[in-house]
Amino acid sequence: MTIVKAHEVEGLIRRGLDPRIGVILVYGPDTGMVFDRAKRLAEAFVADPADPFALVKIDGDTLAQDAGRLADEAGTVGLFGGARTIWVRPGSRNYAPAVEAVLGAPLVDTRIVVEAGDLAKTAPLRTLCERSARALALPCYPDDERALAELIDRTLQESGLRIAREAREVLAASLGGDRRASLGEIEKLALYAQGQGQVSLDDVEAVVSDVAGSVLNTLIDAAFAGRTAEVERDYRRFRHEGMDPSVMLGSALRHALTLLSTRLANERQSAGAMVATWRGLHFKRKPIVETQLARWSPPALRHVLRLLQEAVLACRRSDAELAHAQASGTLLRIATEAARRG
Template sequence: MTAVKAGEVEGLLRRGPDPRILVILVYGPDTGLVAERARRLAESAVADPADPFALVKLDGDALASDPGRLVDEAGTVGLFGGRRAVWVRPGSRNYAPAVEAVLKSDGADTRIVVEAGDLARTAPLRTLCERSPRALALPCYPDDAGALNDLIERTLRAEGLRITREAREVLAAGLGGDRGASLGEIEKLALYARGREEIGLEDVEAIGSDVSGSVLNALIDAAFAGRVAETERSYRRFQVEGMEASVMLGSALRHALTLLATRLDGEGKSPSALVAGWRGLHFRRQKSVEIHLARWTPGGLRRAVALLQEAVLACRRADSAFAHAQAADLFLRLAVEAARRGGG
């Protein structure tokens, strides 16, 4: 078995995977973290980063139509020699046969990095990579406290910056749910503090925004608890105040991702026990979040995450009026679904 526990992934990345491993599957609900780790694995595998032919990117749906293409790419020798990498991007179709074919081949000196979404335990791609001695399956769930602190320190150190303990704790409390969003906040802080050596609490407070969407808690809590009328009122209030639809949807997406990770990590535990272990949750929200965890199954949360991800992208491309109409409809759909799950 070559499945890797979520807490072991970062250490494996720092050490580097066994060079005998041919295929590395990166998957999970935190799409930002999945994309970041897949990029690191693919780029670190090539012998010459300046060689434009050393790293090949393929679409998963293209491989579903032509499974043999991955074997061909894996066996191709680089123009200037040295190790190559193939980065397979997410697709909507089953391309496990292409990965299975390459695992049975010699594979030459090529690393295959497969970037995927939140795969169920029985998903063909995940099952294949977890069972093969020539593959690794790396899960990516929302960062815990240790991972967030490491991300903050590592990102700021690369910019020549230090951060005080108090400032780091406050910053970390506002991050989580999505690695891409968290990294964006840290980079924004680094840009603000450029030219200095140390970041203090006043810097975090000056530019920080709660990536978990604390100002939107009323809307998010109402929607995921099934309070339809309150969801509608809260959405209208934020819309009147000028908040962008994509911001509201993004906060709901991060909450759904955190709910999903909590349900998966605490399988078998009661909602109250899960809430007790929820890092950074304000005591006033505990009852609402307990209701969320009681009403939403992992399957339901996966569907909610998919809908929210699609809506965030669509709203960023649409005009304000259409974006708000689409976002408002989705929040109400979530609330109706939650009410149905609660028998309300």
């Protein structure tokens, strides 16, 4: 029995898995990372991933209804021979008995990759694979800074690109906690910089969006930092562009929740240290968010959350003119309180 830790998984995949391991369970809360790793493991074992006889996909719920289906598929010989992968996609029902059936005997030229969700320690599928000498359970948790840097380098290298150190740091700070979303941004950047050899900071600024942010950041940051004049200006701009007032308040509500969770999780740290733990925060926003964290206490943020929740509900029940008045009034009220706290 071998327990693999989250930080060991990427290196293990790069080095290559023991061919005697027939079943590989990939699980965790980061569904994008789970999919990415399951895909790499499934495709790496076969000569042609596009060949449906070499790479077979089965839904977990199908196996829950027919526990013998996986063993039958594993015992099938490919049309033209060669290695085969059976990729089991996530299901909502327990299909551990189907996996247990194939662990009873060695698999010949067959790899079974099981893609699963966030499994508890006592989940039957997880305990089964962790205890078996013929299986491996690989946990997937959101990327830390080191993992993001490795993901950036590896993905760009596949397109024949390198990236400058400063550009990598800015790119990593702009990526969110979901592997699939991060990959999408990196691949978009690689397409933009194709043929250049090296990705620059200008390329990152030109292409990559702040995955964890939104176009409303300037308005929301101004409100929570106590900049009333900027709130009035930005609100008029967004209103002129046709932005729904409840959308603006919803963005403020999400931001307040993130501020509160950051304060509660890092209660004894300075505002600067708290900003360093804020995943996906664009580097340009760090100074103003640091100001916000220094000004707003958890009790005050809870009061703001109640205020915003009431305002969102009121906006949805009002006509457009009244809704805009309620939304702008609420954001100005937050800005005024933030200014007082400064």
